[in-house]
Amino acid sequence: MAGSPGTINCVNGHPNPLEAKFCGVCGGKVEEIVELPKKQVTFVGVGGTGINILTSIAEGYSKLETNSTSTGFLGLNAASDEVDEPSDTSDIITYVKFGERARKVKRSWVSGESAFLEEESILDQLEKAGVTSSDMVMVISAISGGTGSGVPPPVLELIDRYAEAIPVKTVTALLPAVDEPDVFRFNAYCGLSRLIEYRGKSRPDMIILIGKENLMSHGDVDNEGKEMTIDRTVASILDMTSSPGSGEIYRWLEPADLVLTTRSTGVIHFVPCLALNHSLRIYQDLESVLDSALLRPLAEIDPSSALYTHIFLRVPKYLKKENSPEAITKSIYKWRKKVFPEELGGDYSITYVEKNGDKVDALVLLGGCTMDGILRKLIEGYRTVASSLTDSRRRSAYKDLSSPSKEELGVLEVNMQEYLDHVEKVRKGQLISKGSAS
Secondary structure, three states: OEOOOOEEEEOOOOEEEOOOOEOOOOOOEEOOOOOOOOEEEEEEEEHHHHHHHHHHHHHOHHHHOOOOEEEEEEEEEEOOOOOOOOHHHOOOEEEEEEOOOOOOOOOOHHHHHHHHHOOOOHHHHHHHOOHHHOOEEEEEEEOOOHHHHHOHHHHHHHHHHHOOOOOEEEEEEEEOOOOOOHHHHHHHHHHHHHHHOEOOEOOOOEEEEEEHHHHHOOOOEOOOOOEOOHHHHHHHHHHHHHOOOOEEEEEOOOHHHHOHHHHHHOOOEEEEEEEEEEEHHHHOOHHHHHHHHHOOEOOOOOHHHOOEEEEEEEEEHHHOOOOOHHHHHHHHHHHHHHHOOOOOEEEEEEEEEOOOOOEEEEEEEEEOOOOHHHHHHHHHHHHHHHHHHOOOOOHHHHOOOOOOOHHHHHHHHHHHHHHHHHHHHHHOOOOOOOOOOO
16 A cells, blocks of 8 residues: 555555565565556446446445546436336436437337437437546446347447547446347347447457346345345446455456457457355355356356456455465466466456455456357347348238348358357467457
């Protein structure tokens, strides 16, 4: 922890010269607790589900407003979608409804995108909410509906075009369950492909994929032992990736650090594994807590196929003596070497938080995992709808669906396959950096 100018404090708070390794007063170790410049993070909830999660984040606004992070909140929804705006967060969240002049947003991403792009004031609204002046923009959306699947790509494109400085851009995409209507899975497949490439460019730096079924069965509990709601679980993931939390920040992945690998390799999809409020008395060590997180990935993946791992830990401050930064760092490296011997890279974050009890929070982001399980759930619904839309004899089943052309669908399929091929080339060491072949 920094002391007065030209000094650095020991673990017990005594000031020492910057070059000191041990305290001249108590003999304790002098270690740097990171003090970060304040970053602006703006959360953008799209559609009904995205806004519900956004509300859950905003309700913990005081927790997110730390010395290192300031937050903004924007909710985007079609005028035809009836979603109540919670009164207790109306002074925190900026709500924007678009498509007043457009026809009703129907079930397809095509209508959602069209309604958004027809809104003349949308850029002014984004600027007003601070989106174009943020260090990091985190979009949250269920990509199964027309609004949730259609709006995120053009939002990110507007940021690319008009931001004062291009921020780190992430999208948390909630995927439909396998038993949901085919059109939901059609939208999700198209929405994911359009995030991977939209108008000739990959728009987000990172896509965090979360399956609805995995989320519903996750089962973490809060500080009081109550089961977490879906909205709060997703909010916790976004909280941990956007803010170090309140406390002593030993090591923190700033937004630009978080996406170093995605920007250099072009591998942008990640799946979270979460372990909240895990007692060290019960689990005995941090490696066991990380194991617990890994047992419950929030999408259908093989965790061992991960190319990159980012680990976020929040440890109660009073446990610091038994869990020093050096000890935690060794545990992280030991665990990663054991579980991911073939991984290409990753990083970690450690914060000692003001928290009662012995319960730690751990988030592991797994990047570049094989997507077979995820796409298997989407592809059947996609093919059913796509074949009906391009067959005049079967088109009546989706007559109320604003549909893309056959050529547009072909482009989406090519984009998806090219991305999957790219990931495999990185996995095999045939492509080390984005755009460079061996």
